Amino acid sequence: MSEVVAAKKRRRRDVNPLEYLKRPWMWLALAGCFVFLYFPLVTLVAFSFNSYKRAFIWKGFSLKWYEKAMGNEALHEAFLNSMQVAAWSTVVSTALGAMLGLALYRYRFPFKGTYEGIAHLPIVIPEICMAVAMVTFFWAVGIELSLTTVIVSHIAFTIPFVAVVIRSRMAGFDVSLEEASRDLGASEWQTFWNVTFPYMIPGLVAGALMAFVLSLDDFVITFFTAGVGDNTLPVKIYSMLRFSVTPEVNAASTVLIVITLTLTLVAMVMQSRWGKENNQ
Amino acid sequence: MEDWRKNKLAFAVFMGPATFWLLVFFTIPLVVIWIYSFGERGPLGQTYLAFSFENYLRAVEPIHLKILWKSLWLGGLATFLCLAVGFPVALGIAFAPDRWKNPLLLVVVLPFFTNMLVRTFAWVVMLGSRGIVNSGLEWTHGLLDGGFSLAGMPDLMGTFQPLELLHNNYTVVVGLVYVHLPFLILPLYATLEKMDRSYLEASLDLGAGQWRTFFSVLVPLAMPGILSGCMLVFILSMGNFIIPDRLGGTDSLMIGNLIAQEFNKARDWPFGAALSFVVMYPVFIFFVINALRARYQDRRRAEV
Numbered sequence: 001m002s003e004v005v006a007a008k009k010r011r012r013r014d015v016n017p018l019e020y021l022k023r024p025w026m027w028l029a030l031a032g033c034f035v036f037l038y039f040p041l042v043t044l045v046a047f048s049f050n051s052y053k054r055a056f057i058w059k060g061f062s063l064k065w066y067e068k069a070m071g072n073e074a075l076h077e078a079f080l081n082s083m084q085v086a087a088w089s090t091v092v093s094t095a096l097g098a099m100l101g102l103a104l105y106r107y108r109f110p111f112k113g114t115y116e117g118i119a120h121l122p123i124v125i126p127e128i129c130m131a132v133a134m135v136t137f138f139w140a141v142g143i144e145l146s147l148t149t150v151i152v153s154h155i156a157f158t159i160p161f162v163a164v165v166i167r168s169r170m171a172g173f174d175v176s177l178e179e180a181s182r183d184l185g186a187s188e189w190q191t192f193w194n195v196t197f198p199y200m201i202p203g204l205v206a207g208a209l210m211a212f213v214l215s216l217d218d219f220v221i222t223f224f225t226a227g228v229g230d231n232t233l234p235v236k237i238y239s240m241l242r243f244s245v246t247p248e249v250n251a252a253s254t255v256l257i258v259i260t261l262t263l264t265l266v267a268m269v270m271q272s273r274w275g276k277e278n279n280q
Numbered sequence: 281m282e283d284w285r286k287n288k289l290a291f292a293v294f295m296g297p298a299t300f301w302l303l304v305f306f307t308i309p310l311v312v313i314w315i316y317s318f319g320e321r322g323p324l325g326q327t328y329l330a331f332s333f334e335n336y337l338r339a340v341e342p343i344h345l346k347i348l349w350k351s352l353w354l355g356g357l358a359t360f361l362c363l364a365v366g367f368p369v370a371l372g373i374a375f376a377p378d379r380w381k382n383p384l385l386l387v388v389v390l391p392f393f394t395n396m397l398v399r400t401f402a403w404v405v406m407l408g409s410r411g412i413v414n415s416g417l418e419w420t421h422g423l424l425d426g427g428f429s430l431a432g433m434p435d436l437m438g439t440f441q442p443l444e445l446l447h448n449n450y451t452v453v454v455g456l457v458y459v460h461l462p463f464l465i466l467p468l469y470a471t472l473e474k475m476d477r478s479y480l481e482a483s484l485d486l487g488a489g490q491w492r493t494f495f496s497v498l499v500p501l502a503m504p505g506i507l508s509g510c511m512l513v514f515i516l517s518m519g520n521f522i523i524p525d526r527l528g529g530t531d532s533l534m535i536g537n538l539i540a541q542e543f544n545k546a547r548d549w550p551f552g553a554a555l556s557f558v559v560m561y562p563v564f565i566f567f568v569i570n571a572l573r574a575r576y577q578d579r580r581r582a583e584v
Contacts, residue, residue, distance in 0.1 A: 020375045029369060030368070032365075033366075034388075036365070037391045041394065041399065043405055043412055099294040100299070106294075107295075118302075118307060121306070124563060124567070126515060126560075128520075128536050129539075129556040129557075133309040134305070135543060136312055136313045136316055152305055159302060163298070217395045234395055237395075237401070238522075253398040257398060
């Protein structure tokens with residue numbers, strides 16, 4: 001009896017016990033999770049190409065919902081507003097966030113831990129809390145809500161994300177390069193622009209793409225801080241969902257998915273490039 | 281790292297702008313809304329500054345307490361399910377061969393970058409009365425009906441009634457799990473990835489089985505990742521208002537919806553402010569504890 005058990009154990013040992021991926025139940029868990037994550041999205045995209053109107057019965061391929069969405073004046077305007085908001089907040093938050101990330105990487109100062117804790121709060125508190133805080137603030141100081149207040153709020157919540165990206169980029173930086181530059185007679189300023197800044201560029205691109213995606217995707221903060229009639233694409237989709245669910249919503253959603261996923265993939269590819277570069 | 285006093289000008293130039301922005305457009309708004317949470321609502325919806333705890337007391341009145349309780353319950357259930365679904369996935373990826381890790385992580389994180397509204401809508405497409413699941417059921421029903429008719433029992437199946445899958449608390453939980461799963465998988469993966477595997481090997485070598493090793497060695501070692509992931513999912517679930525709004529029924533209101541209502545329709549800002557701080561105080565406490573623990577560990581390491 002005990003020999004049988006021992007033999008069984010020996011057979012099990014053939015697979016390294018820590019290689020969980022070699023076990024079928026693990027594959028089942030992973031596959032189940034991926035189906036759960038992707039099936040709803042894939043279905044949503046698929047039905048944006050459906051020629052039938054009554055939501056979810058497949059009646060053949062067609063692009064007519066895209067044509068309809070393109071012809072929808074309000075949707076068009078919302079799209080342009082989204083682009084405008086995302087572009088402005090990306091430019092400002094990338095500049096400010098990059099400087100912050102660099103400073104947090106480089107300097108030691110009193111109460112740094114507390115500072116970082118507060119600066120990273122926009123990442124961790126629920127969006128609704130930040131949204132209502134912003135509205136209350138704008139109202140209290142008498143600033144009228146408009147696309148500008150949306151941009152201002154988006155910049156505030158994207159700065160910490162950019163700072164985190166820049167900091168992780170700088171973690172692989174070789175400080176002796178700066179020392180060499182200074183030893184060879186370059187000023188602080190020249191060293192920054194000719195040595196440090198070029199090294200930051202991939203991080204800047206990744207941070208900017210991330211800021212753009214976050215801003216483009218944001219619904220909650222935009223919904224509260226936008227003035228009357230200032231729709232962005234997510235806000236417009238929300239109100240379309242309220243009234244009528246036609247495949248036009250699927251088409252608009254698909255456009256949003258394609259834009260954000262493309263930008264995210266580009267950012268991720270860039271980040272994995274630096275990984276390789278650092279290893280060399 | 282340099283001391284900031286070595287080059288005060290550079291320090292100020294780099295830190296200044298972002299600090300200014302975050303101070304004026306994030307920290308001060310938080311302080312303003314915190315002050316509002318002690319204020320009083322005027323008859324026309326205006327806010328009078330005061331110093332009363334009445335708004336916080338109102339938050340625990342039975343009618344609001346019920347919503348608070350429901351949020352805790354739905355948020356807790358969603359967190360638990362995220363852990364149950366996410367743990368095997370994080371474990372699988374962390375122990376995968378190196379070249380598999382990044383692609384697998386990418387697959388997990390990618391949906392997280394699509395719009396939350398869109399992801400919520402995807403579940404309407406799935407579960408609505410004319411959604412995929414119901415269409416599938418209707419088709420099956422038609423097939424069976426045809427079969428029974430041929431067998432001479434035409435009315436056995438009756439007419440098809442779509443199932444009411446949307447607008448209940450379970451759909452809200454499914455939506456919350458769907459949207460927040462990556463928030464649990466990522467911190468958990470990070471902890472499992474850098475865990476010292478020799479502990480696991482030692483446990484297995486000394487005769488403990490896989491289960492015993494899992495519960496007495498792996499889980500305790502992964503605890504920081506489990507806690508921060510769960511905390512994140514729980515906080516975000518509590519504050520979410522789109523999912524209960526779109527996927528829930530009339531009794532699925534969560535605290536996020538209540539906050540949104542106070543700031544939109546009800547125009548009772550002080551009460552809404554108090555409610556949002558009811559959500560944020562635990563966040564602050566959690567982060568202070570985390571920071572203190574990190575500092576304590578650093579000091580202990582320095583002493584050794």
